[in-house]
Amino acid sequence: MAEIIGEMLFAIVRGFISQALFSLFVKAGTWLDGKISRRSAKVAIGMVCGLGLYFLIPVVLGLRGL
Incomplete structure (x- = not known):
């Protein structure tokens, strides 16, 4: 019973x-969108954020033991 309640x-x-x-991600994206005026800069920053998450997600999963 405790296991069911815990889950x-x-x-x-x-x-x-x-x-x-x-x-939080949506708020940060909206704030960043207002600060950057050029389309190429938006694409570059989006690529950098995506690349960072590409490497960060396996690290977090590894720390969790998955």
Whole structure:
């Protein structure tokens, strides 16, 4: 019973954190979009952010033990 409740609590917390991170990501993207005027600069910064996440996601997953 404790395992079932623990898994349900984990799912709720995971959903809350993912929604909060998505909201933060949207706010940061909106703020950054207003600060950069040229299209080529937006593409370059987007590529740098994507490249950073490409390397950051496996590191986080490795630290979690997945």
